[in-house]
Amino acid sequence: MDSPSSVDARSTKAPVNASAVRNAALTLFAERGYHGTALSQIAGELGIRTPSLYNHMRSKQDLLRDLVTETTEQVWAEYESAIDGVEDVVERLRRATRVYALRHATHRREALVVNRDIDCLDEPARAHVLELRRRHALAIRDLIAEGARSGRFVEGESTLGAFAILEMCVSIARWFREDGPQSADAVAETYSRYALRIAGLR
Template identity: 70%
Template structure:
């Protein structure tokens, strides 16, 4: 199996020219498919049409490739969350927007999501602590929305921590099967999954709420 880059180099008879971004892109694909420890740098190099030592012109170490991917993705999840809930008053709508954004990211950044999910535990310090701190913040924030909704009678749910874990992990699953060529768009999937989040949280329909 030859990559485009490797074919390009052969067909032009010239040496392949590779960028930092190209290395990262191939690493994203292979880490997502085979896992960090299941991917050899020689495979990344082959896909780019170069020899393994040449990779070191574009990176410092294999571990840096992983930790940058995982850290940047996790940071973006947290920023996405904050942007999604910013200025939204109704707590149910805040939860919907938070999960819609999270689900959408898992459809549009599948490889990143799979790597975070499979290999976050293989990230070394100091990135590792930062990654887990960010994930905890995100989970706590989502749980906080559910607890807030319960407190004001908007949601009805006995175990908010179970609900928040379940909701978030449900979204992660999107990265496993979503395809851009499928019948459902990323937006549609994100809409459905954010609806599931409200159902799991026991959203009390307007007509059932007292005083409204």
């Protein structure tokens, strides 16, 4: 005998709700991109028909917007929290990088969507998200510049250094596997070490 009632793609048991729809969308957007994912595929993943999705969402664009804005806002909040109360600039850069790297190992799908489909967002959501990302890059740049001024770092190209550090972390989402040889924490630790080296820690 199969599970209770059918042999759907999904576990056939859990009731479909808004959260399940968002989760299925997240998985498929991460796998195939926003334009590469049809609502019929999201529905199929949940074992329902396409029109039924509209009981749990307003539109495909809404799914993307919520997902990307919430993720980006969390990234900024995590950055602020990570450096809060820490005075040493080296430690601030270490913690900022560690939390960013950790997120990209533990929230791979969100990271892939944010970095691939940001331009699929309608305004004003797109501008809002880009502004948060810009703020994050500038904050990292300032950490490098401050450390260089105070003689803790040797790196003078703080803008390039910030991009290098952030984007190297983003890429973790592309290769990290939960069942791989390294834990998310271990990867985050190693990458925060790389960040300090890029900054030119003396």
